[in-house]
Each structure stands twice: as C-alpha cells, then as structure tokens.
Amino acid sequence: MLVTDGAGTERAASGLKAYEVVLEWVDARILDGRLSVGDTLPAERELARMLEVSRSAVREAVRTLEAQGVVRSAVGAGAAGGTMITAVPSGALGRLLRLHVALANFPLPDVLEVRVALETLSVRLAATHASPEHLAEMEALLETMEESGIDRERFNDCDTAFHVMLARAAGNHLARDFTAAIRESMRLPILDAFRTVGAWDEVADALRADHRTIFEAVRAGDADRAAVATEEHIRSAWRLITAD
Amino acid sequence: MLVTDGAGTERAASGLKAYEVVLEWVDARILDGRLSVGDTLPAERELARMLEVSRSAVREAVRTLEAQGVVRSAVGAGAAGGTMITAVPSGALGRLLRLHVALANFPLPDVLEVRVALETLSVRLAATHASPEHLAEMEALLETMEESGIDRERFNDCDTAFHVMLARAAGNHLARDFTAAIRESMRLPILDAFRTVGAWDEVADALRADHRTIFEAVRAGDADRAAVATEEHIRSAWRLITAD
Numbered sequence: 001m002l003v004t005d006g007a008g009t010e011r012a013a014s015g016l017k018a019y020e021v022v023l024e025w026v027d028a029r030i031l032d033g034r035l036s037v038g039d040t041l042p043a044e045r046e047l048a049r050m051l052e053v054s055r056s057a058v059r060e061a062v063r064t065l066e067a068q069g070v071v072r073s074a075v076g077a078g079a080a081g082g083t084m085i086t087a088v089p090s091g092a093l094g095r096l097l098r099l100h101v102a103l104a105n106f107p108l109p110d111v112l113e114v115r116v117a118l119e120t121l122s123v124r125l126a127a128t129h130a131s132p133e134h135l136a137e138m139e140a141l142l143e144t145m146e147e148s149g150i151d152r153e154r155f156n157d158c159d160t161a162f163h164v165m166l167a168r169a170a171g172n173h174l175a176r177d178f179t180a181a182i183r184e185s186m187r188l189p190i191l192d193a194f195r196t197v198g199a200w201d202e203v204a205d206a207l208r209a210d211h212r213t214i215f216e217a218v219r220a221g222d223a224d225r226a227a228v229a230t231e232e233h234i235r236s237a238w239r240l241i242t243a244d
Numbered sequence: 245m246l247v248t249d250g251a252g253t254e255r256a257a258s259g260l261k262a263y264e265v266v267l268e269w270v271d272a273r274i275l276d277g278r279l280s281v282g283d284t285l286p287a288e289r290e291l292a293r294m295l296e297v298s299r300s301a302v303r304e305a306v307r308t309l310e311a312q313g314v315v316r317s318a319v320g321a322g323a324a325g326g327t328m329i330t331a332v333p334s335g336a337l338g339r340l341l342r343l344h345v346a347l348a349n350f351p352l353p354d355v356l357e358v359r360v361a362l363e364t365l366s367v368r369l370a371a372t373h374a375s376p377e378h379l380a381e382m383e384a385l386l387e388t389m390e391e392s393g394i395d396r397e398r399f400n401d402c403d404t405a406f407h408v409m410l411a412r413a414a415g416n417h418l419a420r421d422f423t424a425a426i427r428e429s430m431r432l433p434i435l436d437a438f439r440t441v442g443a444w445d446e447v448a449d450a451l452r453a454d455h456r457t458i459f460e461a462v463r464a465g466d467a468d469r470a471a472v473a474t475e476e477h478i479r480s481a482w483r484l485i486t487a488d
Contacts, residue, residue, distance in 0.1 A: 113369070175357065
C-alpha cells in the first residue's frame with residue numbers, strides 16, 4: 001500500500017503521507033465519539049499493521065498529536081500502557097491561534113470583529129456569574145494598571161490578564177477558551193502598538209477609564225451596560241493604538 | 245545539555261523534551277517577527293548544533309510544525325533548500341478547534357451561546373459580503389433540504405453545510421473558522437437528536453422555514469434581520485430537538 005516518493009517520504013495510495021493516514025484515523029474516531037478522553041490508542045505495532053504504515057510513521061503521528069495536546073504518552077507504562085487521549089488543553093489552541101495571527105493569516109480587523117462578538121458574550125455572562133474571587137482578581141489588575149510609572153509591557157500584561165479573567169468569570173468554558181486565545185494572540189501586536197504610540201499617557205488613561213467602566217458594570221451585575229462598555233472599549237482602543 | 249529519562253526520551257535541562265526545545269525556538273521567532281512567511285529554517289544539522297539537541301529531535305519538531313501547517317519542507321531541494329515558514333492554512337486551525345470542542349466536553353448549552361454570538365456576527369457579515377456563488381450554493385442546499393422524503397442524515401449534512409457556507413460568505417476568515425468548527429463539532433449531537441425526535445416532519449418543516457428566512461435576509465442584504473432570524477433559529481431549533 002505504501003510507496004516512497006523522490007524525497008524518501010513514505011506515502012499511502014491516497015497521496016497522504018503515512019503519518020497523515022494515522023492522524024486522519026485518530027481524528028475521525030475523536031469526531032464521531034468512538035475515542036474520547038481517557039481512551040487508549042491501539043499499540044504502535046497493532047496500529048501500524050491495521051493502517052498498513054510503518055511503525056515510525058505511527059510514532060511520528062503520535063508525536064504530532066502529543067505536541068497538539070490531543071494525546072499523552074504514559075511514561076514507562078510498558079506494553080499495556082501506551083498513548084491516551086486527553087482533552088486538548090486550551091494552551092495548545094492558544095498557541096496555534098497566536099501563530100496564525102502572527103503569520104498574518106487573519107487580518108487584525110477581522111480578529112477585532114470576532115473579539116467584539118466573543119467578549120461581549122463573555123462580559124454578559126461574567127456580569128451574572130463572576131464570583132467575589134474573580135472580582136477581587138480583576139480589581140487587583142486594575143490597581144496595578146493605575147500605578148503611576150508602570151511600563152508599557154507590564155501595563156499590557158495586566159490588560160491581557162484582565163480580559164482573560166473576564167472570560168474566566170463568564171463560567172462558559174468554550175467562550176473562555178476562545179476569548180483568551182484571541183486576546184493572548186493579540187498581546188504582541190498590541191504591545192508593539194503601545195511601544196510606538198505617541199501620546200502614551202493619554203492612551204493609558206483612556207484604557208484605565210474603559211477598564212474601570214467595564215469592571216463596575218460587571219460588579220453591579222448589569223449585563224447590558226457591561227456589553228456596551230466592552231464593545232466601545234475594544235473599538236476605541238483599536239482606534240487609539242492604530243491612530244499614528 | 246541533554247539527559248535521557250527513564251522512558252528513553254531525550255530531555256533538555258529545562259525539562260522540555262528535545263523536540264519541544266526546537267518548537268519553542270521556532271514559535272518565539274515567529275511571534276516576535278524574526279521569522280515570517282517565506283523564510284527558511286536553518287539546516288537540520290545547524291539547528292541541532294545551535295540548540296544542542298539531536299538531529300532526530302529537529303526532524304520530529306519539523307514534522308510537528310509541518311502537520312500544523314506552520315512549515316513546508318521543500319521536496320528534493322537538496323542541502324540548500326530546507327524548511328520554509330508558510331502561512332498556517334486555516335484547515336489546521338479548524339482541525340484543532342474541532343478536536344478541542346469534541347474532546348473538551350463543553351456542555352451543549354455553553355456551545356449554544358457561543359454559536360449564537362459567532363453566527364450572528366457571520367450572517368451580519370454575509371448579508372453585506374455574500375457573492376452570487378455563495379448565494380447559489382446556499383439555495384441549492386435549501387432545495388435539497390426541501391425535497392420530500394429526504395432522510396435525517398442527509399438533511400443534517402445539508403443543514404451543517406448551509407451554516408458553514410454562511411460562515412464562508414462572511415469574508416472574515418477567523419469568524420468562518422470558529423463558526424464552521426463549532427457547527428461541524430455539533431453535527432453528531434444534532435444528528436442524534438434528529439434520529440430520536442418524535443415529530444420529525446414538523447421539526448423538519450420548522451427548520452426549513454427558518455433557513456429560508458435567514459437566506460432571504462442575507463440575500464436582501466439586511467444584516468439586522470439576518471442576525472435576529474439566526475438567533476431565533478438556533479434557539480428554537482435547540483428547543484425543538486431537546487423537547488422530547
């Protein structure tokens with residue numbers, strides 16, 4: 001079933017590389033529910049035999065799935081242990097999104113529209129779900145951002161963390177993961193803008209006031225006001241940092 | 245700099261596996277802009293020497309990046325060719341999103357809220373951006389759904405494809421990828437609901453009418469009406485298929 005192409009790469013009759021055959025097999029079983037978190041993949045030798053690929057192709061596929069957070073190899077588990085399906089950690093999703101945005105696959109104005117849609121949902125939910133602990137963490141971040149003389153990088157880190165905390169407080173984990181991944185993917189573009197913006201003190205003051213407004217609306221449990229303030233903040237911050 | 249752990253895995257002093265050291269090196273350079281689309285990675289031997297890892301660790305890392313669509317290996321390019329940074333294809337992100345949603349066991353009501361937020365954004369954009377080709381494909385899907393005697397699986401496939409086509413017509417690729425990943429990850433739960441719902445003919449008729457209303461609003465370029473119709477459709481379809 002396998003041929004070796006001019007570059008020495010093992011390929012299936014379908015034209016897929018051998019390790020891609022293994023990836024497709026695993027993906028399909030996850031998507032239709034036959035494999036779920038905690039299930040174990042067949043042993044390397046068995047999978048190679050079933051899919052008619054080499055054992056090294058199976059190993060390559062497992063390494064890829066591992067790097068994506070889809071599976072974890074049980075260390076020292078012996079022949080019966082093997083490779084277990086894990087819930088993709090949201091960090092893996094965030095990494096791929098960051099790379100996408102960095103490689104300019106998504107124009108930043110497109111990212112902005114999706115951010116508005118997801119963050120307004122998140123703050124609406126946060127207004128009704130935020131715990132006292134979430135609110136305390138948000139307020140501590142605001143206080144750090146309000147310190148005089150805070151540098152632009154630290155300001156941006158707190159700004160990112162504030163938005164991620166809002167998403168966490170929403171209680172909706174899918175909204176949280178998407179929102180956090182997008183906001184984190186924008187950390188460096190936003191930091192670049194902060195570094196080059198002319199009137200930094202004015203920009204920082206406007207951002208502080210916006211964050212306070214969002215925070216007070218969430219603390220008051222006012223979902224509509226929080227959503228409006230969030231949309232205005234994201235759009236006006238965007239205009240401020242792209243104004244130069 | 246490298247030790248080999250009990251399971252025979254090469255690890256750096258930081259505790260990262262050797263291939264993860266290479267991944268981090270590449271990620272950091274993409275994120276800070278030192279590597280961009282079209283740039284070539286150092287040769288395998290050079291990268292192994294610089295990062296003090298084995299050449300097989302470099303190969304593993306390159307395979308992983310390749311599977312993620314971050315790099316492409318130039319086939320038969322010889323020693324001077326090597327591995328080039330590419331714009332991550334959205335397929336790679338879509339795949340990881342689908343796996344994430346399928347494995348993370350997000351409660352379906354949470355997925356519903358995120359769907360409403362993203363699909364209302366997508367149809368708003370589709371109302372102003374859909375091309376005649378997009379509209380023709382959507383209408384063909386609606387006509388298939390309106391055939392008498394269509395079975396539930398085919399109906400669901402067309403339903404999924406209609407929503408994915410709306411997201412494509414939006415012109416915002418990030419919104420499209422998120423929307424499509426969520427809708428595709430719901431294909432099987434929705435099909436399960438279709439299979440067990442009692443009054444199938446009534447459900448199918450209500451869904452057909454909803455899709456027509458959304459389609460006509462998008463075709464008329466009425467973003468507000470399309471957004472309202474989409475939110476009502478997603479929420480009422482949810483009530484219909486969970487009513488039993």
